[in-house]
Amino acid sequence: MSANNKVTIGVIGTGIMGPSDMTNLLNVEDVEIAALCDVDDAQLAPAMATAEKRQSKMPDAYKDYRNLLERKDIDAVVIATPDHWHAIQFIHAAQAGKDIYIEKPLSHHIVETQAMVSAHRRHKRVVQVGTWQRSTGEFVQAIDLIRGGTLGKVVHVRTWTTDNRNVGRKPVSDPPKGLDYETWLGPAQPQPYQANVVHWGWRMRKNTGGARTTDWGVHMIDIALLAMSKDQDIIMPNKVVASGGQWSAVNDDRDAPDCVDAIMTFDQQEFALSWSVLRDHPGKPEHGIEWVFADGKTLRAWRGGIKLIGPDGKDLGLKKEPYGETGHWQNFVDCIKSKELPRSSLESMARTTDICHLSNVAVYSGEQIVWDSKKMDIVGKAGKDTWAYRRPYRKGYKLP
Ligand SMILES: NC(=O)c1ccc[n+]([C@@H]2O[C@H](COP(=O)([O-])OP(=O)(O)OC[C@H]3O[C@@H](n4cnc5c(N)ncnc54)[C@H](O)[C@@H]3O)[C@@H](O)[C@H]2O)c1
Structure with a gap:
């Protein structure tokens, strides 16, 4: 400085x-x-x-x-x-x-x-x-409440987002003047230019993104599990299964999944986490996290809100706490x-990021993925052939 x-x-x-x-x-x-x-x-x-x-x-x-x-x-x-x-x-x-x-x-x-x-x-x-999201009031409050333990034992953690934005169809063309498309592609595999390959649209291609799971899942799963962890030491799943695919946006140039349901279990903790990429958001915010307690209460948090819901679905009137920090x-x-x-x-977010990759690994491979939290790696071969585990770099690029 x-x-x-x-x-x-x-x-x-x-x-x-x-x-x-x-x-x-x-x-x-x-x-x-x-x-x-x-x-x-x-x-x-x-x-x-x-x-x-x-x-x-x-x-x-x-x-x-x-x-x-x-x-x-x-x-x-x-x-x-x-x-x-x-x-x-x-x-x-x-x-x-x-x-x-x-x-x-x-x-x-x-x-x-x-x-x-x-x-x-x-x-x-x-x-x-x-x-x-780690620096915003409603999520910090939710993490404090879960960690404090007064609401009881968490037995399900459910988190989701809605994928309702497709990239449409665009013809292959020359890149616009002023865009160095070869450098934009960088380490990704060769791919002809289309207007929906680049800005924003790259999320929806396996070559350059991981669709909503690495886009939104990394925010939502992060808070969901931070609440179940100590300090920044995000707990890692031991097993991950998932199904999904490009089931909805069939007339679209994307190739990464628009529908996902993943289930993960954890060592020494009696709960499962489910992550969903949905097309709808029936009566809920279009994204959210719900921690469900043994007695049927649910704590729900989303961008801008927090709610405690009784086993009968009634709002229990939890107030959003003022949050004094600066961001x-x-x-x-x-x-x-x-x-x-x-x-x-970095090390904390490495964990959350890998959990999102594991969801994609499970979708792409169709196999149950077993994770070793000490080695921070997949056990055995299942899933290792997918682009969410390792992707070859284009000629001229290598991982430093
Ligand atoms: N934290 C959040 O809430 C949040 C929200 C949206 C996006 N993101 C993340 O931010 C990142 C960017 O997303 P975006 O929506 O702004 O994408 P974008 O496509 O709008 O912008 C990316 C920019 O990077 C440029 N670029 C590509 N290769 C480059 C290179 N080698 N050198 C310099 N510039 C290069 C592109 O030309 C483009 O202008 C992504 O990783 C995305 O996941 C985070």
């Missing part, structure tokens, strides 16, 4: 989440955005304009993130590229000595998570993962200064 305590930050990936993280960071005192990087000029230009307006100073623009990482005056980076780029950019940023705010999901598959954990242990950077991005900057562990630390 500079002598005046300023934290100088570069943002890699200026689509939806990069500019959102940038704006949230600019709300924190002592932050300067010194550089922005994107492989698409059309994505970079509006983010540059926003940064200039917010801090009255134009950041420098880059198309190659390695040039941004070379800058000695940059203390920290935000990595907000699509999932298939996270591992390589994260490891390069750690090697360059940057503190890192990395968007969720941490990785694109389990082998990448293992490499990222190793790099983190070696380079010891301050890392916050973009699972900001996820403030926590990142505070931890850069104090060297404390951020709220969504």
Whole structure:
């Protein structure tokens, strides 16, 4: 950090989440955005304009993130590229000595998570993962209530999201001028350009994303299990079974599942977790977490709300507590200064991310997956042939 305590930050990936993280960071005192990087000029230009307006100073623009990482005056980076780029950019940023705010999901598959954990242990950077739900009132209250034990023994944990956004059909065409599509693809497998392969749409392709399970599951399963764990040590499943597929959006260019039901069990705890990607949200928020107690009460939490429901379905009138903290991005900057562990630390989010990958591994393989929490790896061969476990990199790219 500079002598005046300023934290100088570069943002890699200026689509939806990069500019959102940038704006949230600019709300924190002592932050300067010194550089922005994107492989698409059309994505970079509006983010540059926003940064200039917010801090009255134009950041420098880059198309190659390695040039941004070379800058000695940059203390920290935000990595907000699509999932298939996270591992390589994260490891390069750690090697360059940057503190890192990395968007969720941490990785694109389990082998990448293992490499990222190793790099983190070696380079010891301050890392916050973009699972900001850990910094919001209703989820913190729910975690405190479950951990406090006064509501009783949890016997089911149910969590879900709704997948109601398809990518449609788009013709193969030349990429637009200003987009370096080859670099956008990076380590992913060769894939002809279509407008719905890139920005946002990459989530719905196995080559670049893991659909709603790594998109939303990583938020929802995270809180569901954090409540059942101590500190940030997310408990890991011992067995995972799942079914799912592209059952609903059949006339669509996506190839990642739009319907998922996964069930996971855990060592030494008498409950099962179910994760669903649904098409509907019957009478519920379109996403949520429910902890069901032995006596039939349910604690439900979602973005913006919390409710305690009796065994007969009646609202028991739980009040949402005021939440005094200042947020996820403030926590990142505070931890850069104090060297404390951020709220969504890397090793903790490595666990949640792998649980989401395990759901996809089980869907893609159709097999029961057995997990070894000490080795943080799949036991035996079942599931290891799937792209959620390991994906070959395109020629010219390798996992550092
Ligand atoms: N925390 C949250 O709530 C939240 C919400 C949405 C998205 N996300 C995550 O944020 C990340 C970005 O998602 P998005 O919705 O903003 O995607 P997006 O497609 O809108 O933006 C990604 C940007 O990265 C750029 N990019 C691709 N490869 C690059 C490279 N090698 N170097 C520099 N730029 C590159 C793309 O051109 C694009 O502008 C994803 O990992 C996603 O899962 C998190």
